[in-house]
Amino acid sequence: MSLFNVYPIYNIKPFKALGATVWDENGQEYLDFYGGHGVISVGHSHPKYVEAIQNQIEKIGFYSNSIQNPLQEAFAKKLTEVSGYPDYSVFLCNSGAEANENALKLASFHNKKSKVITFEKSFHGRTSASVAVTDNPSIIAPINANHDVIFLPLNEIDLVKKAISENEITAVIIEGIQGVGGLDEGTTAFFQELETICNENNVILILDEIQSGYGRSGKFFAHQHHTIKPDIITMAKGMGNGFPIGGLLISDKFKASYGLLGTTFGGNHLASASALSVLEIIENENILENVKQQSAYFIQAVSEIPEIKKIKGKGLMLGLEFDFDVTELRKNLIYEQHIFTGNASQKNLLRILPPLAITSSQIDQFTVGLKNALHSLKITL
Numbered sequence: 001m002s003l004f005n006v007y008p009i010y011n012i013k014p015f016k017a018l019g020a021t022v023w024d025e026n027g028q029e030y031l032d033f034y035g036g037h038g039v040i041s042v043g044h045s046h047p048k049y050v051e052a053i054q055n056q057i058e059k060i061g062f063y064s065n066s067i068q069n070p071l072q073e074a075f076a077k078k079l080t081e082v083s084g085y086p087d088y089s090v091f092l093c094n095s096g097a098e099a100n101e102n103a104l105k106l107a108s109f110h111n112k113k114s115k116v117i118t119f120e121k122s123f124h125g126r127t128s129a130s131v132a133v134t135d136n137p138s139i140i141a142p143i144n145a146n147h148d149v150i151f152l153p154l155n156e157i158d159l160v161k162k163a164i165s166e167n168e169i170t171a172v173i174i175e176g177i178q179g180v181g182g183l184d185e186g187t188t189a190f191f192q193e194l195e196t197i198c199n200e201n202n203v204i205l206i207l208d209e210i211q212s213g214y215g216r217s218g219k220f221f222a223h224q225h226h227t228i229k230p231d232i233i234t235m236a237k238g239m240g241n242g243f244p245i246g247g248l249l250i251s252d253k254f255k256a257s258y259g260l261l262g263t264t265f266g267g268n269h270l271a272s273a274s275a276l277s278v279l280e281i282i283e284n285e286n287i288l289e290n291v292k293q294q295s296a297y298f299i300q301a302v303s304e305i306p307e308i309k310k311i312k313g314k315g316l317m318l319g320l321e322f323d324f325d326v327t328e329l330r331k332n333l334i335y336e337q338h339i340f341t342g343n344a345s346q347k348n349l350l351r352i353l354p355p356l357a358i359t360s361s362q363i364d365q366f367t368v369g370l371k372n373a374l375h376s377l378k379i380t381l
């Protein structure tokens with residue numbers, strides 16, 4: 001049987017990994033500035049994380065959500081401490097798309113409306129409502145196209161106000177910092193006005209922090225740079241450092257009832273143990289501080305490279321903008337310099353999403369590799 005061929009893949013087989021280093025089956029070492037698509041938060045195979053998963057699987061890996069799971073309680077307690085959201089509750093699921101799907105559903109249950117405002121270049125996942133609010137018609141099948149969605153440009157608050165005044169809007173969904181779209185983000189004024197206008201009109205504000213959350217921006221959630229409090233915050237990627245888990249932080253304006261949301265696998269013992277250990281590592285190793293310091297170091301280092309026209313994003317969720325398509329540059333970085341980076345729908349943007357415990361010397365290594373790649377592509381003199 002062959003694999004359903006939906007991923008354009010690089011010809012590399014990662015075999016083992018530690019921190020920000022990945023080795024292929026031949027022992028070739030790679031520097032990971034992509035974090036497996038922004039997933040690796042505390043570092044590949046972090047010893048405490050491995051230990052937590054090993055210990056848990058030896059006891060119990062899974063049981064259903066119809067029994068007590070103290071690991072979920074411990075996770076919720078730790079998440080409160082690390083994220084600063086004591087008055088919110090948490091619902092655990094398995095992926096980013098599922099988190100957004102549940103967030104949109106919860107909004108619609110709450111205010112009994114169904115039309116959603118989302119933003120141009122947004123990415124919110126590939127399931128029914130999540131893909132419908134994603135700005136990429138090529139991945140929206142006819143079965144997904146029945147949702148009522150309005151796409152607006154970022155940072156145009158008057159257009160949001162107009163859309164809310166003219167329509168029955170259930171929710172506005174927005175990424176803390178756009179990932180796939182290319183690192184664009186709302187301004188503080190935009191986020192703050194969005195919060196106000198949503199509150200005034202019984203519209204639920206959903207912050208998709210699936211990629212920008214978990215410390216990646218230098219704060220636990222990217223929207224915390226703008227001092228707003230959304231109604232629902234969705235998270236996934238960095239949450240399990242590779243173990244599949246997603247979740248929603250839900251404000252106290254929502255009332256839970258049995259059966260309102262549900263999942264077989266979400267928050268199972270193994271997933272909760274991995275997510276709890278990620279939070280403990282973030283806290284114990286002062287990861288947020290490292291993100292701030294290394295972000296500043298990275299920006300300083302790459303700002304000396306003349307081919308880089310603009311640096312977008314925050315923390316260790318960054319985009320390097322060039323005035324050419326970066327496809328060949330990425331290939332050179334992977335195959336010649338042995339550095340993983342990411343792309344975006346913006347073709348001239350190199351996406352930088354390293355593990356959050358990255359060091360200055362690894363950033364130096366990246367900078368040398370990038371200069372070499374640019375040189376060998378004869379983009380430099």
Ligand SMILES: Cc1ncc(COP(=O)(O)O)c(C=O)c1O
Nearest residue numbers: 095096097123124125179210211
């Ligand atoms: C901002 C954002 N939201 C949602 C998703 C979907 O997450 P998943 O692939 O886990 O379903 C992604 C994935 O890239 C994302 O970047």
